[in-house]
Amino acid sequence: MHDLRAIARLFDMRADFVHAHPYGSGHINDTYCAWYDHAGQRIRFIHQRINHHVFKNPVALMENVDRVTRHALGRLLDAGHPEAYRRTLTTIPSLDGQAWAFDGEGNCWRTYPFIERARGYDEIIHNEQAVQAARAFGEFQKLTADLGGSRLHETIPHFHHTPTRLEALEKAIENGDPERRAMVGAEIDFALSRSADCRRVTDLIASGDIPERVTHNDTKLNNVLLDDVTQEGVCVIDLDTTMPGSVLYDFGDMVRTACPSTREDETDVALIHVRLDRFEAILRGYLSSASGFLNQAEIDHLAFSGKLLTLECGIRFLTDFLMGDTYFKIKRPLHNLDRCRSQFALVRSIESHLPEMEEMVHGKVAEAALL
Numbered sequence: 001m002h003d004l005r006a007i008a009r010l011f012d013m014r015a016d017f018v019h020a021h022p023y024g025s026g027h028i029n030d031t032y033c034a035w036y037d038h039a040g041q042r043i044r045f046i047h048q049r050i051n052h053h054v055f056k057n058p059v060a061l062m063e064n065v066d067r068v069t070r071h072a073l074g075r076l077l078d079a080g081h082p083e084a085y086r087r088t089l090t091t092i093p094s095l096d097g098q099a100w101a102f103d104g105e106g107n108c109w110r111t112y113p114f115i116e117r118a119r120g121y122d123e124i125i126h127n128e129q130a131v132q133a134a135r136a137f138g139e140f141q142k143l144t145a146d147l148g149g150s151r152l153h154e155t156i157p158h159f160h161h162t163p164t165r166l167e168a169l170e171k172a173i174e175n176g177d178p179e180r181r182a183m184v185g186a187e188i189d190f191a192l193s194r195s196a197d198c199r200r201v202t203d204l205i206a207s208g209d210i211p212e213r214v215t216h217n218d219t220k221l222n223n224v225l226l227d228d229v230t231q232e233g234v235c236v237i238d239l240d241t242t243m244p245g246s247v248l249y250d251f252g253d254m255v256r257t258a259c260p261s262t263r264e265d266e267t268d269v270a271l272i273h274v275r276l277d278r279f280e281a282i283l284r285g286y287l288s289s290a291s292g293f294l295n296q297a298e299i300d301h302l303a304f305s306g307k308l309l310t311l312e313c314g315i316r317f318l319t320d321f322l323m324g325d326t327y328f329k330i331k332r333p334l335h336n337l338d339r340c341r342s343q344f345a346l347v348r349s350i351e352s353h354l355p356e357m358e359e360m361v362h363g364k365v366a367e368a369a370l371l
Helices: 004-008 058-078 127-144 162-175 178-183 185-192 195-207 247-258 276-290 296-300 302-322 335-370
Strands: 016-022 030-038 041-050 108-113 213-215 224-227 233-236 243-245
Touching: 004 016, 004 030, 004 041, 041 058, 058 108, 058 127, 127 213, 127 224, 127 233, 127 247, 127 276, 162 185, 162 195, 162 302, 178 185, 178 302, 185 302, 185 335, 195 302, 213 247, 243 247, 247 276, 247 302, 247 335, 276 335, 296 302, 296 335, 302 335
Parallel strands: 213 243
Antiparallel strands: 016 030, 030 041, 041 108, 224 233
């Protein structure tokens, strides 16, 4: 537990600190919910310590967050949105006017107003939640689509650059544990046989057919707050990986995380398949907010992006398994191998349903054009 009273004094809170407690289920940053008294009214804020072991340049990260949230807020205010300050994160400035502050131990902190009457969910209970989360991520992309100025910082270089992930796997095959290497010949062949798929989106970005955009890059359901009453997607949170990328990375990761029939580390791969009803829900929600700015190449690759991001994640699990489980936390000896096999089983299922998924995409795009 950090001294939150001292942290509060680093920011221009204009309210009196009362107390704070750890908050949320995140595993990277230290997050606290803090109560303040503002002229007799109790209000809440979020204080977060950025994990500088994961994010090596927290100032660059916060410059991205500050630019993106300021721009999104400006767009919402210009549109006269009645809940502008609830529909985007906003940063509380430090006493020296920055969107971040360093404590005496060199830790980088940030502060957000607490978004009331909304919460995140770690699991999708029904498809309407998937619709709302996907709509919110599409809205986030739309709000930031015209962000001007210089290119955002890459907070984690090559994060969704799948050819780089494949190169890391090839190095792990050469340099990793020989006993583990002998266990995963089928998985290695599966990944290497899809090297052309790994290059498809990065090649399209390099050619200019797919534009580089501002993307969130971690589009799990629990990174969208849903309204307590209406269940509408209110605000996208956890902007640490917001950086240049492709909208296909965001949509594909929604498919990867929301559409499997089982959990990520299911050991019985026969149980794993892509849920087409969930894919339809994500697609419907996303296109309701994003269809107006997507180009044809992006639309044509929406279904494929689910395969790509799932393949990429499986490659990362396999790489970590070969290198001795040094990156992802594990709960059992073969945990990363189980995760890899689960992801590859989902890839197979997506491949078998890809024509049907592509038909769904173009049907939904046609519907959106008629609205």
